[in-house]
Amino acid sequence: MGFQLAPTATAEGFRLEAHDSVGSTNALALDRAREGDPGKLWVVSRKQESGRGRRGRAWASPEGNLASTLLLIIDRDLKTAATLGFVAGLALGDALEAIVPGRTAMAADGAGDRRGNRFELKWPNDVLANGAKMAGILLESSMLDANRFALAIGIGVNVVAYPQDVPYPATSLKALGANCDAETLFLALSDAWSENMRLWNEGRGLDLIRQRWLSRAAGLGGEVAVRVDGDVVRGVFETIDEDCRFVIRDDSGALLKIAAGDVHFGVVASAHTA
Incomplete structure (x- = not known):
């Protein structure tokens, strides 16, 4: 089966551009926007040669993994549009739950995930399985004119291989034992995106998205360490606030709101250095 959009996505006007291999789906989507594409375009590939992660990190995607980007043309404020990264995380989590049988993604001791979610969301943009990174999300934007900008929502998933x-x-x-290919995952993702985008409702449904995201949040209530501009902030992960900032409570009881940073859980969070 080749890449296909779910019927719900097609009915809502989404379009598809599929490739066997690309340099970067995000870069290609932004090029399409500069060429005049109206948006609601999914750019997907089974292989990505020069993808990027957060802070310019390389995100290679060997053949058989999923590299996908949704291009949207936005005329609202960028701050609100940036919360679509949380919509993307929820959509991918929903898609994974829909296509991966319940017997997979078990914990190492065979007991399964006692928290109820086999796939968890790590702030701000990763999807985890059993605490290991399986997918990353990257939002990039480009101004088109005084009133509009292009937003590329990149979603990369380790389907058949992961970096060592x-x-x-x-x-x-x-590795989790799931017999799934990139095409099947994308079909489910395009369907789940449409549902979560409707819940987001141009930003008016952000509180609902926030609550849904917290129900899948990795590390909630546990010790975390967040690297922010070279410094490390430690505390307990309390919540994400109305602007989707990461909120931790430090040793003094003060609540700290973090807009950007790298989050670490477990042993790293408990160590004196990170």
Whole structure:
């Protein structure tokens, strides 16, 4: 089966541009916007040669993994549009739950995930399985004119392979025992995106999105360490606020709101250095 949009996505006017291999789906989507594309365009590929993650980090996607980007043309404020990253996380989580049988994504001791979600969302833009990174989300924007900008919502998923030389645990659907290909996952993702986008409702439904995201949040209530501009802030992960900032309570009881940073859980969060 080749890449296809879900019927719900097609009915809502989304379009598809599929490739066997690309440099970067985000870069290609932004190029399409500069060429005049009206948006609601999914750019997908089974292989990505020069993708990017947060802070310019490389995000390679070997053949069989999913590299996808949704291009939207936005005429609202960028701050509100940035919360679509949380919509993307929810959509991917919903898609994974829909296509991966319940017996997979079990914990190492065979007991399963006792928290109720096999796939968790790590602030601001990762999807985890059993604490290991399986997917990343990257939003990039480009001004088109005085009133509009292009927003590329990149979603990369380790379907058949995961990177070995990274400083954090990683996994793939194949490693979890799931018999799923990139095309099947994308079909479910395009359907789940439409549903969550409707809930977001041009930003008016952000509180609902926030509550849904928190129900899947990794590390909620536990110790975290957040690296912010070279400094490390430690505390307990309390919530995300109405602007989707990461909120932690430090040792003094003060609530700290963090707009951007790298989050670490577990042993790293408890260590004296990170």
